[in-house]
Structures are given as structure tokens and as C-alpha cells.
Amino acid sequence: MLKGFKDFLLKGNVLDLAVAVIVGAAFTAIVTAFTANIVEPLIAALGGSNELGFGFQITDSPETFVNIGAVITAAINFIIIAAVVYFILIVPYNHAKERYMKQEEKEATDIELLTEIRDLLGSDTARHRG
Numbered sequence: 001m002l003k004g005f006k007d008f009l010l011k012g013n014v015l016d017l018a019v020a021v022i023v024g025a026a027f028t029a030i031v032t033a034f035t036a037n038i039v040e041p042l043i044a045a046l047g048g049s050n051e052l053g054f055g056f057q058i059t060d061s062p063e064t065f066v067n068i069g070a071v072i073t074a075a076i077n078f079i080i081i082a083a084v085v086y087f088i089l090i091v092p093y094n095h096a097k098e099r100y101m102k103q104e105e106k107e108a109t110d111i112e113l114l115t116e117i118r119d120l121l122g123s124d125t126a127r128h129r130g
Contacts, residue, residue: 006100010097015090018089019089019090022085027081028077028081031080031084032077035076035080040069040070040073043069043073044069054069056068
């Protein structure tokens with residue numbers, strides 16, 4: 001019973017679900033706060049005297065402002081979340097999988113397969129003769 005539970009936990013589907021839940025719920029809020037309060041002001045400072053931040057305005061209307069800083073911030077958000085998920089979940093999972101899962105059988109060569117077929121055919125022939 002415990003072996004079945006261990007096999008269930010080490011399947012990739014469970015990990016995918018855990019990653020999705022953790023990324024969506026926990027890390028997004030932390031990373032968003034970090035980028036909104038630290039990264040965005042730094043990027044906006046690169047915009048110089050522009051009060052809207054790092055970007056450019058297409059017309060005189062403020063609604064046409066293209067906010068490059070927001071795109072850079074979103075990219076930094078993604079990279080931080082991906083790095084945390086990789087190093088906190090994926091690396092330990094792969095290590096546990098290598099350690100606890102059975103080693104897959106080595107791939108048989110053509111000669112080994114042909115020898116096995118020959119042996120099987122030979123035992124069938126011997127049974128039919130006898």
C-alpha cells in the first residue's frame with residue numbers, strides 16, 4: 001500500500017499540479033511585491049524626467065503611453081518565479097526520482113534481442129518435437 005502511494009507521489013502529474021498551485025498562489029504575490037516596490041522604481045528612474053516611467057508616448061494623450069518598464073518588470077517576475085520553482089521543486093524532485101525509482105533496464109542490443117528470440121524459438125521447437 002505504501003509502495004503504491006510512493007509511486008503515485010513520484011509521478012510527474014502530481015509534480016505538475018503542485019508546481020501550478022505553488023506558482024499561482026504563493027510565489028506570485030511575493031515576486032509581484034518585490035518587482036512593484038523595488039524593480040519598477042529602478043526602471044522608472046531610467047526613464048529620466050518622464051513622470052510615467054520608462055517608455056514613450058505616441059500622441060499627446062497619456063492613454064497612448066507605451067510602458068516598456070512594465071514589460072521588463074513582467075519578464076523579471078517570470079524569471080524569478082521560474083528560478084524558484086526550478087531550484088525548490090524540480091531539482092529535489094529529480095534527485096529523489098533518481099534515488100528512489102528503480103533503474104530502468106539497460107537497452108538491449110540487436111544481438112541480445114536476436115539471441116533471446118533464437119532461444120525462445122529453440123525452446124518451442126524442442127517442445128513440439130518431444
